[in-house]
Amino acid sequence: MLQIKEIDVYYGAIHALKKLSLEVEQGSIVTLIGANGAGKTTTLKSISGLLRPKTGSIIFKDNDISKVAPEKIVGLGISQVPEGRRVFSTMTVMENLEMGAYLRKDKKGTEEDMENVFTRFPRLKERRKQLAGTLSGGEQQMLAIGRALMARPQLMLMDEPSMGLAPLLVKEIFSIIKDINERGTTILLVEQNANMALSIADKAYVIETGEIVLQGNAQELMNSPEVKKAYLGG
Amino acid sequence: MLEFIQQLINGLSLGAIYALIALGYTMVYGIILLINFAHGDIMMVGAYVGFFSISLLGSNIIVAMVFAMVTCALLGVVIEKVAYRPLRNSTRIAALITAIGMSLFLEYVTLYFLTAQQRVYPASAFPLHKYEIAGLVISNKDIFIIVSAVIMMIILQYIIKRTKTGKAMRAVSLDKEAAVLMGISVDRIVSITFAIGSALAAAAGVMIGLYYNAINPLMGIIPGLKAFVAAVLGGIGLIPGAMVGGFLMGILETLVSGYWSSMYRDAVAFGVLILILLIKPTGLFGKNTGEKV
Numbered sequence: 001m002l003q004i005k006e007i008d009v010y011y012g013a014i015h016a017l018k019k020l021s022l023e024v025e026q027g028s029i030v031t032l033i034g035a036n037g038a039g040k041t042t043t044l045k046s047i048s049g050l051l052r053p054k055t056g057s058i059i060f061k062d063n064d065i066s067k068v069a070p071e072k073i074v075g076l077g078i079s080q081v082p083e084g085r086r087v088f089s090t091m092t093v094m095e096n097l098e099m100g101a102y103l104r105k106d107k108k109g110t111e112e113d114m115e116n117v118f119t120r121f122p123r124l125k126e127r128r129k130q131l132a133g134t135l136s137g138g139e140q141q142m143l144a145i146g147r148a149l150m151a152r153p154q155l156m157l158m159d160e161p162s163m164g165l166a167p168l169l170v171k172e173i174f175s176i177i178k179d180i181n182e183r184g185t186t187i188l189l190v191e192q193n194a195n196m197a198l199s200i201a202d203k204a205y206v207i208e209t210g211e212i213v214l215q216g217n218a219q220e221l222m223n224s225p226e227v228k229k230a231y232l233g234g
Numbered sequence: 235m236l237e238f239i240q241q242l243i244n245g246l247s248l249g250a251i252y253a254l255i256a257l258g259y260t261m262v263y264g265i266i267l268l269i270n271f272a273h274g275d276i277m278m279v280g281a282y283v284g285f286f287s288i289s290l291l292g293s294n295i296i297v298a299m300v301f302a303m304v305t306c307a308l309l310g311v312v313i314e315k316v317a318y319r320p321l322r323n324s325t326r327i328a329a330l331i332t333a334i335g336m337s338l339f340l341e342y343v344t345l346y347f348l349t350a351q352q353r354v355y356p357a358s359a360f361p362l363h364k365y366e367i368a369g370l371v372i373s374n375k376d377i378f379i380i381v382s383a384v385i386m387m388i389i390l391q392y393i394i395k396r397t398k399t400g401k402a403m404r405a406v407s408l409d410k411e412a413a414v415l416m417g418i419s420v421d422r423i424v425s426i427t428f429a430i431g432s433a434l435a436a437a438a439g440v441m442i443g444l445y446y447n448a449i450n451p452l453m454g455i456i457p458g459l460k461a462f463v464a465a466v467l468g469g470i471g472l473i474p475g476a477m478v479g480g481f482l483m484g485i486l487e488t489l490v491s492g493y494w495s496s497m498y499r500d501a502v503a504f505g506v507l508i509l510i511l512l513i514k515p516t517g518l519f520g521k522n523t524g525e526k527v
């Protein structure tokens with residue numbers, strides 16, 4: 001579904017991604033794990049079009065999207081749940097969800113999807129008229145996921161959904177991710193919490209200073225001594 | 235007491251005009267953090283478009299106002315595209331200096347083509363009537379200005395609060411990158427913001443023509459600056475703040491003229507700016523959130 005082929009991305013003079021290649025198969029959960037500053041968020045931003053690769057290509061369903069304007073990418077079927085949630089703080093929960101469906105014209109389908117989000121996250125339904133900035137961290141994460149779902153994405157990019165959440169909530173969020181995937185959405189998940197990410201992923205990539213250093217079946221990587229040592233705390 | 239109420243009434247129509255101009259400043263600032271110093275001059279262009287549509291085409295005041303609003307909406311969009319968009323990612327001071335340049339450009343192009351001669355707003359467009367109610371005098375001009383300004387503000391509030399585009403405007407002003415991830419085109423939203431802000435300024439321009447009876451190519455400078463003070467007073471970037479700030483500035487100005495001397499009204503207006511910046515730089519309605527990271 002998604003193939004990143006040898007992209008080079010720069011932040012000014014900093015060479016952030018070096019000939020990075022990565023593949024996401026339809027229906028799977030792929031995770032990209034690595035330390036802070038390794039290039040995980042940069043990879044997602046490149047897919048969403050917020051950053052432009054200098055070389056290489058990003059193929060989504062047979063089309064190169066590496067030069068498509070960022071606001072068009074979501075219309076192609078790729079939604080991102082950004083790092084730090086980035087909900088619109090002084091807008092209500094409902095308004096945030098409406099923004100997720102900004103490009104959609106089918107009013108009925110949009111309303112149905114909002115009901116679906118509310119069924120999945122009953123707490124958001126209770127707070128639907130509340131400003132997003134007044135929600136707890138976990139609720140904001142749910143809102144950010146719900147907002148991305150409102151676009152009916154085929155591929156969902158998730159940037160550190162566990163960040164800053166209590167362990168119990170992290171578990172909940174990951175079971176939600178698994179559930180979203182089981183209902184047909186392909187997921188590319190970026191995480192520092194390697195343990196959790198590997199436990200739900202099919203395939204995994206390990207990134208270090210802008211390069212993929214390891215890749216393979218998530219189960220195998222979980223048991224590999226190198227990954228254990230570097231990312232799973234021994 | 236009666237005189238005080240009379241002064242308040244006089245201040246309301248001037249305040250409504252300032253509020254309309256202040257809205258444009260504040261909306262543009264909310265979206266791209268630019269103080270559009272050409273905004274007062276867009277108001278001046280609106281006053282001229284209104285003037286010519288009355289004097290040359292013989293249109294009535296409402297048609298003239300709509301005509302001015304549409305023309306200036308286009309002008310605002312073009313100015314943003316040509317002058318500000320190429321500088322979107324450069325320093326804020328570069329854009330600010332460009333805005334001052336654009337302001338001078340509009341003033342002197344108008345001076346060149348229309349000369350510095352004052353033009354009197356045709357009285358035929360709006361025959362003056364004064365009404366006396368319980369010892370208070372109010373003119374049909376004041377009523378027209380206040381009512382049409384309030385209608386425009388209600389429409390604006392509706393757009394911002396209820397429509398998809400208005401919500402997208404708020405989303406862009408809160409977090410551009412997240413808005414882009416929703417599929418919102420920031421360029422399109424910026425254009426719409428300039429169109430709305432400039433249209434409101436044009437309406438204010440026609441109202442100033444009615445209020446002072448005369449227009450000239452440099453008429454945008456002082457009301458523009460005062461409306462900027464109004465926007466800062468209410469909290470720059472906040473729409474209700476601009477409305478309240480505008481009315482407060484208008485009322486303050488008429489009170490100063492009425493009870494003290496009209497010579498001091500400009501000094502007082504800018505004194506307010508200095509005071510606000512010293513005491514509460516975020517304005518009356520602004521929360522102290524610090525710089526966004």
